[in-house]
Amino acid sequence: MKKKRSSILRYDGVQTLLASLLCILGGLLIGFIVLLIIEPSGAWEAITSVLKSYFRYSSAKMQLKYLGQVLTRTAPLLMCALSVLFAYKVGMFNIGAAGQYVAGACAALYMGIALKMPWWVCMIAAMAAGALLGAFSGALKTYCNVNVVISGIMLNWIALYTTNMVLSMDGIKNPMSPYTMQLRGLNTEGLIPQMGLNTLFGNEKSVTIAIPLAIVMAIVVWFILNKTKFGYELKATGYNFHAAKYSGMKENRNIILTMMIAGALAGMGASLLYLTGIEEWETTISSVPAMGFNGIAVAFLGGLSPIGSILAAYFIQHITMGGGNVDLSVYCAQISGLISSLIIFLCAFVAFFKLAIQNRLRKREEAALLAAKPEKGGENA
Amino acid sequence: MILLSQYTLLFASVLLLVALGGCFAERSGVINIGLEGIMVIGALGGALVMKFLPMELGAATMIVAVILSSALAGMLYSLLLAVAAINFKADQTITGTAMNMLATAAATVGVKAMNTAASGGNDVSSDIVYTRARDAFIVRFGNFEFNWFMVVALVALLVAWVLLYKVKFGLRLRACGEHPQAADSVGINVYKMRYAGVMISGILGGIGGIVYITAGVSSWKFENGVAGFGFLALAVMIFGQWKPFKIALAALLFGFFRALGNVYTGFDFLKNLNLPSGIYNMLPYIISLLVLALTSKSSLAPKAEGIPYDKGSR
Known part of the structure; x- marks a missing residue:
């Protein structure tokens, strides 16, 4: 399929971008219809305030401050998306990213609050915890043939309840509230350093090197998957397990390793949120935090590319913050959750959409070929 | 003890209904990860x-x-x-997750909008309260609260067995999950059968959803979803090897462990162990992982499940 004079639609990246934009548009459109049904008079204002997000503040300083908050929350989401897409490239659907994220939060906060460790120790602990959970899923898959989706979901809940128990211990949980104690007051070493980044964002306290760190990780994941022999082997295992096995790759090791890396990415994501002090863990929470599941949305919206995921993660956090701007006496903030879930649902059609574009292009090409040389058949891709 | 058996039966009913639902979808060749969502909507x-239905119309x-x-x-x-x-x-996994x-x-959005509109902006919760209507489903024998949903689950089990094994429809449905190309070659419409599955x-997942939210409480916060029960049902289905009666036994087992989490404080010896409640909440998930680890090696899953059927690929 590499011909000159071909249309721009031919590039895979362009097709993916187009498909993602279509998903976003579709999600927004259905979201808008839902708003119209709830209350038509304010629907337009509501959907624009979701899209405007922090731009609704008039002063540049406030805009920067809230942009900083959006970016701080983008970093962990991006990590979860990387976790999902890394596993997906190896043929596994890592719905367990949510649980690996929870395990990461548990380890990071335990190290930070109970043991007063510096931030990088906490982060490594979070990665280790996520990796452990991921490896467990991978091992169950290779040795016991348990579907990664099912084991991931079970481990999500196990991780959630374990984390609630661990973080409810004396000295970690705030005795006055269901939340853990604030890291900022107890162990400033445990906070990810800002290195002056906060001054760029209206002195927003939560802006730290977590943001560039997440972007670096996205590039590392891209590099491993596309530029190394290791990544090539992993992808080969995902494409065809048996072929990989017969060509001498260690297929079982590859699967466990993939899940370990995916778990470490999600675990690190949690440390990037909880070690900035923007949020505490709620020890009575009864559902798995949405971050990991949103990671799935981001990974697919980003066309399963690490670089695309950066944009997608930002977009999802942008509209999530925007959800809080709607008139809460008529609508509710969850409208942005609804829009993002609609977007993922539409993302399931991306493959079909791309195939449709390719089919059309091929038919056009075949027609052109037939017109030129009637005796020869069309080229088959 | 009565309370434990009551909750065991109720939760087993939920799991049985939803797992049978999963079984029909998978037998036709479609993996239904979306059962959890179907439960919420049901x-x-x-x-x-x-x-909204007035109580005057009677319990039936x-x-x-x-x-x-x-x-x-x-x-x-x-x-x-x-x-x-x-x-x-x-991709069926992405679709289901979405x-x-x-x-x-x-x-959440729907119920909040409804509550907000009804209360003029004072009540922005995602709760629906159904205290009185719930009583219609309950018949009390002494301390045991019999629930009509238990009968529904039992009927569903029998119907499912007949549908899958005793009539033409079931044979065709199963054929579409095992070898859709072969089924198509003898004139079965694979797309139609999969739609049916x-x-x-x-249907079963939706009924399972209402049984779940009315099991122990008389109001439900829709923000919370159904706490992974749809997935637990999938584990039940796998443990039950995609066969209705084995699924029923698996549902009883899992229902028991789930019920234990609700009522363990009523047993002195369990209370004396002084375990945090999180342990009991985790139990069903731990058990299902263990069970899956032990039983998945020789999987009896329908062979064509999860693979979209393409007429051209015959």
């Missing part, structure tokens, strides 16, 4: 009827109306999966 459909009307509306809501919602997975050949997220988000799973 629960919403039932809860709305419980809230209430029971029938609630079950029908849950089943209908679940079935309509399952069409999302059917269209995506069967017509558009979309459906789970979508269901909770949509139910997914829609039956929607």
